[in-house]
Amino acid sequence: DIQMTQSPSSLSASVGDRVTITCRASQSISSYLNWYQEKPGTAPKLLIYAASSLQSGVPSRFSGSGSGTDFTLAISSLQPEDFATYYCQQSYSTPLTFGGGTKVEIK
Amino acid sequence: VQLVESGGGLVQPGGSLRLSCAASGFTFSRHWMSWVRQAPGKGLEWVANINQDGSEKYYVDSVKGRFTISRDNAKNSLYLQMNSLRAEDTAVYYCARVAITMVRGVIITSLDYWGQGNLVTVSS
Numbered sequence: 001d002i003q004m005t006q007s008p009s010s011l012s013a014s015v016g017d018r019v020t021i022t023c024r025a026s027q028s029i030s031s032y033l034n035w036y037q038e039k040p041g042t043a044p045k046l047l048i049y050a051a052s053s054l055q056s057g058v059p060s061r062f063s064g065s066g067s068g069t070d071f072t073l074a075i076s077s078l079q080p081e082d083f084a085t086y087y088c089q090q091s092y093s094t095p096l097t098f099g100g101g102t103k104v105e106i107k
Numbered sequence: 108v109q110l111v112e113s114g115g116g117l118v119q120p121g122g123s124l125r126l127s128c129a130a131s132g133f134t135f136s137r138h139w140m141s142w143v144r145q146a147p148g149k150g151l152e153w154v155a156n157i158n159q160d161g162s163e164k165y166y167v168d169s170v171k172g173r174f175t176i177s178r179d180n181a182k183n184s185l186y187l188q189m190n191s192l193r194a195e196d197t198a199v200y201y202c203a204r205v206a207i208t209m210v211r212g213v214i215i216t217s218l219d220y221w222g223q224g225n226l227v228t229v230s231s
Contacts, residue, residue, distance in 0.1 A: 007123040030213070031211070031213065031215070032215060032216075034218070036151075036218075038109070038151075042223075043201055043221035043222060043223055043224055044143075044151065044201070044218070044221055045221075046217055046218060047204075049208060049210070049215055049217040049219075050208065050210040050213070050215040050217075053208075053210055053215075055217075055219065067136050077215070087150065087151055089151070089153075089217075089218075091215065091216045091217060092117075094156065094165045095153055095165075095166075095167045095168070096141075096152070096153035096156075097151055097153065098151040098152065099150070100150050101150045101151075
């Protein structure tokens with residue numbers, strides 16, 4: 001199974017800050033990497049697919065990069081609605097696996 | 108697109124439960140579908156996938172032999188039959204639609220729509 005490791009597990013930031021979250025795969029997964037946002041009591045929402053493609057309707061302040069084993073999710077200017085937990089997920093092979101999550105909290 | 112889960116609840120260890128997911132707003136029969144779960148206070152865990160006609164099914168090892176994913180395209184519905192339930196199966200279960208996209212010549216899958224989730228509690 002491919003292990004996905006996210007860092008940090010949590011971070012505190014202020015509105016307007018640039019935030020970056022990293023995700024590392026235990027083996028190369030090319031660009032088979034997706035990012036999701038989850039808010040308490042709501043279903044996860046797809047933000048980025050194929051490592052860097054923005055899902056329709058997602059604000060352009062979100063961006064993704066990377067390939068192989070190392071990936072990054074960036075939020076260029078954090079907004080109040082962005083405080084949430086973010087997960088990476090590999091779709092290279094089954095079992096599909098998620099990272100442990102990064103909780104973005106208000107500073 | 109709307110996905111609405113039902114069928115969750117409290118069940119004793121060793122018991123069974125069947126989750127349903129009613130799909131609307133898209134052509135259900137054209138999409139792979141997934142079940143994903145989230146234990147209380149934990150992260151997301153993929154559980155199972157099924158292809159468009161139900162002929163291909165994949166499971167995470169921890170549920171193989173106990174859970175069965177199925178679908179009824181005539182009813183636009185996805186199911187998860189859960190047998191021999193254990194305390195560690197306690198979670199919110201989500202159904203999700205699989206999006207298949209061609210990106211830079213490569214076919215990429217992602218989970219583009221999710222239901223609201225349904226809580227399954229396994230406890231005596």
